[in-house]
Amino acid sequence: MAALLLISACGSNSSTPNATPTPTTSSPASAYTSWVVGDTADVNTQPLGGVLLAGGSTDVDAAMRWLLRRAAGGDVLIIRATGSNGYNKYLFSDLGETVNSVETLLLNNRDLSANTDVLRKVRTAEAIFFAGGDQANYVNFYQGTLLADALNDRIRAGAVVGGTSAGCGILGGAYFTAKQGTIRSEEALANPYDARVDLGHDDFLRHPLLTNVFADMHYNNPDRQGRHLTFMARASTDWAVQPRGIGTDEQTAVGIFPDGNVQVFGRGNAYFLEAGATKPETCRAGQPLTWVANRRAVRVWTLPGSTDGTIGFELNTFRPATGSTAKTGFWYVENGEKK
Numbered sequence: 001m002a003a004l005l006l007i008s009a010c011g012s013n014s015s016t017p018n019a020t021p022t023p024t025t026s027s028p029a030s031a032y033t034s035w036v037v038g039d040t041a042d043v044n045t046q047p048l049g050g051v052l053l054a055g056g057s058t059d060v061d062a063a064m065r066w067l068l069r070r071a072a073g074g075d076v077l078i079i080r081a082t083g084s085n086g087y088n089k090y091l092f093s094d095l096g097e098t099v100n101s102v103e104t105l106l107l108n109n110r111d112l113s114a115n116t117d118v119l120r121k122v123r124t125a126e127a128i129f130f131a132g133g134d135q136a137n138y139v140n141f142y143q144g145t146l147l148a149d150a151l152n153d154r155i156r157a158g159a160v161v162g163g164t165s166a167g168c169g170i171l172g173g174a175y176f177t178a179k180q181g182t183i184r185s186e187e188a189l190a191n192p193y194d195a196r197v198d199l200g201h202d203d204f205l206r207h208p209l210l211t212n213v214f215a216d217m218h219y220n221n222p223d224r225q226g227r228h229l230t231f232m233a234r235a236s237t238d239w240a241v242q243p244r245g246i247g248t249d250e251q252t253a254v255g256i257f258p259d260g261n262v263q264v265f266g267r268g269n270a271y272f273l274e275a276g277a278t279k280p281e282t283c284r285a286g287q288p289l290t291w292v293a294n295r296r297a298v299r300v301w302t303l304p305g306s307t308d309g310t311i312g313f314e315l316n317t318f319r320p321a322t323g324s325t326a327k328t329g330f331w332y333v334e335n336g337e338k339k
Helices: 061-069 086-092 110-114 117-124 133-140 146-156 183-188 225-236
Strands: 003-008 032-036 051-054 075-080 103-106 126-131 159-163 174-176 199-201 213-216 244-248 252-256 261-264 269-275 298-304 310-314 328-331
Touching: 032 133, 051 061, 051 244, 061 086, 061 252, 061 261, 075 086, 075 117, 075 126, 086 103, 103 117, 110 117, 110 133, 110 146, 117 126, 117 146, 126 146, 133 146, 146 159, 174 225, 183 225, 199 225, 213 225, 225 244, 225 269, 244 252, 252 269, 261 269, 261 298, 298 310
Parallel strands: 003 075, 003 126, 051 159, 075 103, 126 159, 174 213, 213 244
Antiparallel strands: 032 103, 051 252, 174 199, 244 269, 252 261, 261 310, 269 298, 298 328
């Protein structure tokens, strides 16, 4: 089944109508639940590629249309760790884009990541989208499994991928696992080696556009900027890389084309963070983070969204595009306080 794959750990926008469920299950040893709308026969289309990073809360219709168009008329496959089929009708008919079908799979344990039927569906998908929920579910259930291998195969084959909320947070080559629970900015800044600051690097999803990039979401509610800086400080200290970050406000989404050009949809802002060459001055267990670097520790470009999608940043150069309205500045941390 060629498909747009939407992977979700929780329900979609609560205002989205549910499609009529047609649940099916596999054998008891590896049972999963499936709901389908549309034509279940396979179609073979060439996806257009790209990435969609959505900041959570209400889905941005224009951004989801962008994603569907990049599926090139294929089928839509939704995989969830919890929840039901709330995205089915929304993606199949409400947005006015043509897709062959929408199927939702509920995959709520690690054993299902080796299910041969699931792997077949993933390996023929045109696009992949992770929805919100508990980020740890994605990591615990899918990281290091045959399912992750299949997802990376589809990325290499040019499938479009995306995610919202927790699903956005796992798309980067560097990511926060949430396996020890979530953490607030002030807590992370106070102790960058708090057990909850549990990070992964180059061992889950590997998209070439997001190498060494931490994607974070809900950037304006609650504040995630301080913890994002902490993640980057840890990467700079522990992994000997020059990390980057993309932060997205709620009701906002960043569409990234395969050539790295960016389009920002919605009501809020997108933030593009790049660490400088200077490592944190103090990044130790039990001590507040200090990363000043002449008050230029991390360069930040802020690009506002719009209904039609604001064009104005290029990931390949990690710089604003010509004529961009992006504002530039610097963030730094002094004794556990973001400046």
